[in-house]
Structures are given as C-alpha cells and as structure tokens.
Amino acid sequence: MKVKNICCIGAGYVGGPTMAIIAQKSPEITVTVVDINAKRIAAWNDPDVNNIPIYEPGLAEVVAEARGRNLFFSTDVDAAIDAADMIFISVNTPTKTYGMGKGMAADLKYIELCARQIARIATTDKIVVEKSTLPVRTAEALKNILDNTGNGVNFQILSNPEFLAEGTAVTDLHKPDRVLIGGDLDTEAGREAIQALVDVYAHWVTEDNILTTNVWSSELSKLTANAFLAQRVSSINALSELCEVTGADIKEVSKAIGMDSRIGPKFLQASVGFGGSCFQKDILNLVYIAKSFGLEEVADYWEQVIIMNDHQKRRFAAKLVKTLYNTVSGKQIAMLGWAFKKDTNDTRESASIYVADYLLNEQASVVVYDPKVTEEQILADLDYLGTRSEAENRALIRVVNSAEAACDQAHAIAIMTEWDAFKDLDWNAIYSDMLKPAFLFDGRRLLDRKVLEEIGFDFYAIGS
Ligand code: NAD
Numbered sequence: 222m223k224v225k226n227i228c229c230i231g232a233g234y235v236g237g238p239t240m241a242i243i244a245q246k247s248p249e250i251t252v253t254v255v256d257i258n259a260k261r262i263a264a265w266n267d268p269d270v271n272n273i274p275i276y277e278p279g280l281a282e283v284v285a286e287a288r289g290r291n292l293f294f295s296t297d298v299d300a301a302i303d304a305a306d307m308i309f310i311s312v313n314t315p316t317k318t319y320g321m322g323k324g325m326a327a328d329l330k331y332i333e334l335c336a337r338q339i340a341r342i343a344t345t346d347k348i349v350v351e352k353s354t355l356p357v358r359t360a361e362a363l364k365n366i367l368d369n370t371g372n373g374v375n376f377q378i379l380s381n382p383e384f385l386a387e388g389t390a391v392t393d394l395h396k397p398d399r400v401l402i403g404g405d406l407d408t409e410a411g412r413e414a415i416q417a418l419v420d421v422y423a424h425w426v427t428e429d430n431i432l433t434t435n436v437w438s439s440e441l442s443k444l445t446a447n448a449f450l451a452q453r454v455s456s457i458n459a460l461s462e463l464c465e466v467t468g469a470d471i472k473e474v475s476k477a478i479g480m481d482s483r484i485g486p487k488f489l490q491a492s493v494g495f496g497g498s499c500f501q502k503d504i505l506n507l508v509y510i511a512k513s514f515g516l517e518e519v520a521d522y523w524e525q526v527i528i529m530n531d532h533q534k535r536r537f538a539a540k541l542v543k544t545l546y547n548t549v550s551g552k553q554i555a556m557l558g559w560a561f562k563k564d565t566n567d568t569r570e571s572a573s574i575y576v577a578d579y580l581l582n583e584q585a586s587v588v589v590y591d592p593k594v595t596e597e598q599i600l601a602d603l604d605y606l607g608t609r610s611e612a613e614n615r616a617l618i619r620v621v622n623s624a625e626a627a628c629d630q631a632h633a634i635a636i637m638t639e640w641d642a643f644k645d646l647d648w649n650a651i652y653s654d655m656l657k658p659a660f661l662f663d664g665r666r667l668l669d670r671k672v673l674e675e676i677g678f679d680f681y682a683i684g685s
C-alpha cells in the first residue's frame with residue numbers, strides 16, 4: 222500500500238518539524254497537521270514564515286518550500302482524520318499531576334482522546350502511528366479503543382518514536398541515526414503497515430538506517446534512549462562537583478574519557494542541569510513502569526538521574542548566593558539565557574526556571590535576557606511553579622532586550638543557556654557597567670576563565 226494522505230494530530234515541537242520534513246521529501250503525499258490550539262495553527266499559517274511558532278534553525282525554509290504545496294496546517298481535526306490513510310499521533314504526554322501515578326506516570330488522556338476521535342470519525346482503514354513518547358504497551362490500549370468501534374474499519378498500530386533534539390531538529394530529521402518502526406511483525410497486515418511507513422521514510426533515509434521491531438521494543442527503546450542520554454549528563458554533572466573540590470577540571474576529564482571509543486565524546490558537557498520537556502518526564506515514566514512491576518532497584522537506579530539533576534540546579538543557585546556574601550536580597554542578578562538549550566525558544570523544564578525561583582526566594586532582583594524567549598513565556602514559567610503570586614513575580618523579575626541591559630548595574634551574572642552570541646559579547650564593556658566586585662557564574666562552561674579574570678571578573682564555572 223502506498224500512503225497518499227497523512228494526518229498528524231499535534232502541531233508541536235515534534236509534529237510540526239517532522240511533518241514539514243516528510244512533506245518536503247515526499248511531494249506526492251498530502252500532509253495535514255492539525256491541532257486544537259487555534260493560535261498555534263494560525264502561527265504555522267502566518268504568511269511571514271519567520272513567524273511560525275517554533276524556532277528551529279532551517280525550519281522556516283522547509284516550511285516555506287512545502288506549505289501550500291502538500292503541507293497544510295488546520296484546526297479541522299475531523300476532516301483531516303477522515304481524509305488520511307495514515308495518522309500520526311504527536312500530542313503531548315506530560316507527567317500526571319493528579320491521581321494514581323501523580324508526579325511520575327505519563328498522562329495519556331490526550332492520546333486516548335485522539336484514539337476515541339479517530340474511532341468516531343474513521344470510515345476507511347487507517348494506519349495509526351504513535352509518534353508521541355509513550356509507556357511500553359500503550360499501543361495495546363489504543364488498539365482496544367480502535368478495534369471496538371463496530372464500524373468494520375481496520376486499524377494497524379505502529380510505534381515510530383521520534384529522536385530529534387531541539388535546536389538541531391532539521392538536521393536530525395534530514396539525517397537520522399536511525400528511524401525506528403515497531404509493528405505487528407507476525408501478521409501480513411502488520412508487515413504491510415510497517416512497509417507503508419518504511420516507504421515514506423525511504424524517500425530520504427537509507428533502508429539500513431530504518432530499523433523495524435515489535436511494538437513493545439520500539440516503545441521501550443525510546444524511553445531507554447532518553448534515560449541513557451540524561452544519565453550521561455547527570456554522571457558528568459556529579460563529577461563536576463567533585464572537580465570543584467579537588468582541583469580537577471571537568472572539561473579536561475570529559476575530553477580524557479570521551480577519547481575512549483567505548484565512551485565517546487558526545488553528551489559529556491557539564492551544565493547547570495538538563496532541561497527540556499522530555500528527559501525528566503520520560504525517566505519518571507520509566508521509574509513508574511519499573512515500580513509498577515515491583516522492580517524497586519531498577520526504579521531507584523534511574524530515579525537517581527533526576528535526583529542528581531535537581532541537586533545540580535540547586536547547588537548552582539546556592540553557590541551564587543554563598544559567593545555573594547550569603548545574601549542576594551535586593552541585589553541585581555543578570556540571567557543570560559532562559560531556553561533549556563541554545564537554538565530553541567522552548568523553555569520547558571529549563572534549569573533557568575528553577576535557579577530564578579531559588580534566587581527570587583532569596584529576594585534577589587532578577588533581570589533576564591534570552592534572544593528567543595518572550596517575556597510572556599518567562600513570567601508564565603515562573604507563575605506555573607506557584608511559588609509566589611503573579612504580582613510578586615512581576616515585582617521581582619524584569620525581562621530586557623539585550624544582555625548589556627541585563628548586566629547594567631548588576632552584582633552578578635549567571636550564564637544559563639549556551640547561546641553562541643554570549644561568547645562574543647563585549648565583556649570589557651559589561652564589566653565596566655557592573656557593580657564591583659563583579660561576579661560571573663558560568664553554568665555552561667561557555668567562557669574562557671583566563672580572559673574573564675584578566676578583565677577583572679570574579680569568575681566561577683561549573684566543574685572547575
Ligand atoms: P507539544 O506540547 O509541543 O505539542 C503537542 C500538541 O498537541 C499541542 O500543540 C496540543 O495542543 C496538541 N494536542 C493535544 N491534544 C490534542 C488533540 N486531542 N487534538 C489535537 N491536538 C492536540 O509537544 P511536543 O514537544 O511536540 O511533544 C509531543 C510528543 O513527542 C511527546 O510525547 C514528547 O515526549 C515526544 N517527543 C518530544 C520531543 C521534543 O523534542 N520536544 C522529541 C521527541 C519526542
């Protein structure tokens with residue numbers, strides 16, 4: 222079977238970019254991305270392609286090429302489901318905030334709503350693809366819902382987790398290390414569905430890089446990949462603290478161990494703590510699954526990755542307060558960067574949110590600059606924590622339009638996101654406009670200690 226019409230439910234950080242690339246590479250397939258968030262869809266359809274809702278290097282160009290040709294964004298979910306022969310579900314799967322599994326399990330209500338909507342609307346056979354990251358055996362629940370419609374429609378369910386990282390989504394999608402497709406390998410219909418999706422990716426991915434497995438392996442591999450990646454960051458961050466007290470330097474240690482081909486050099490960058498919408502949520506989900514099978518040691522092992530990450534964020538903030546003579550009350554702290562990593566406007570679970578919250582609790586006057594994050598988002602992130610009232614947040618925090626403005630008359634600077642532009646700031650000029658002693662806390666190992674100390678900064682960097 223050749224797929225002619227794809228619908229993707231969820232026009233977020235995954236649905237938007239992945240479908241844009243499928244449409245770009247497969248001009249004969251009509252791709253419609255739908256969402257209940259009308260504001261988001263309007264932004265995807267903005268005549269000025271630079272206003273699409275997600276900032277990713279290279280994405281605007283891809284959207285400009287395919288939008289209106291075979292790539293469409295719409296709020297008419299029913300119509301898109303009806304027309305499609307393949308439906309990707311790419312909705313959010315946040316950590317549950319209520320009931321059983323609160324704070325750990327994945328909240329699958331959005332996924333289930335999609336399944337019920339597909340069951341209600343579909344009148345022709347469909348391949349349903351799990352693109353969202355899901356607990357192992359979710360496909361079974363989807364299948365139960367879809368198979369009980371009684372309208373004679375046949376559904377095949379595939380798992381096709383996404384491995385793109387934000388900030389590099391377009392290159393990751395153009396050249397994926399692997400595409401993983403899980404499906405029912407035991408039946409003819411299952412194998413046909415798998416092949417239909419393989420054929421979509423084969424437009425630009427070599428078949429060697431397309432891996433097919435059973436559904437459960439595919440679902441679990443996604444959680445495992447994120448757990449391994451996050452574990453590397455927590456491992457290097459744990460050692461960054463040891464470096465600070467022993468005189469070793471984490472950059473040198475990372476390089477030395479990364480040259481061992483068995484360890485490899487990637488993902489060994491010490492930081493103020495990992496953020497992003499997925500690492501924490503997916504590990505908590507893994508921990509919850511392990512616990513639900515009574516595997517306490519397995520659960521505790523992975524939970525430690527999160528405990529270490531929380532510690533890293535807290536100790537960075539605490540170090541700042543301690544260095545500023547144990548009080549930041551009334552002092553201006555410039556935070557450079559709010560996004561959870563460079564080259565994205567995504568702030569979900571960013572370390573900046575937690576560090577700012579800590580500093581605000583200490584009554585600091587926090588001034589934030591991020592090249593891609595809006596003031597509205599920064600305030601929303603803080604309000605969401607619920608630590609203090611919206612009015613109090615607005616009284617204590619200011620968002621400005623340049624790094625220079627954030628640092629003017631500041632007591633200390635904290636580098637929170639590794640934006641390239643921060644390397645090239647005129648640090649001499651920034652130093653002159655600060656109160657003295659001028660403290661600089663590099664949470665990303667972005668700057669050269671020697672240069673900054675020569676300018677006159679009291680310089681602190683994670684892991685040295
Ligand atoms: P997101 O919040 O940016 O986007 C999800 C979208 O789904 C939202 O716009 C929401 O309005 C929409 N939605 C929810 N329910 C809907 C419904 N019933 N009908 C129509 N639209 C609906 O989330 P995201 O970052 O794109 O993540 C989506 C999934 O992909 C998650 O499971 C996540 O774990 C996984 N994932 C994310 C990344 C990443 O880098 N962000 C990478 C790999 C996998």
Ligand code: UGA
Nearest residue numbers: 383384385386387454488489490492495496497499561562
């Ligand atoms: C991560 C994975 O890398 C993707 O493969 C996966 O698809 C995605 O999660 C997901 O499932 O959502 P992402 O969170 O976008 O991608 O970005 P990463 O590059 O993995 O960075 C995550 C966090 O770890 C960032 O805060 C980053 O600054 C931090 N990090 C990363 C470090 O502190 N040190 C490193 O060496 C690497």
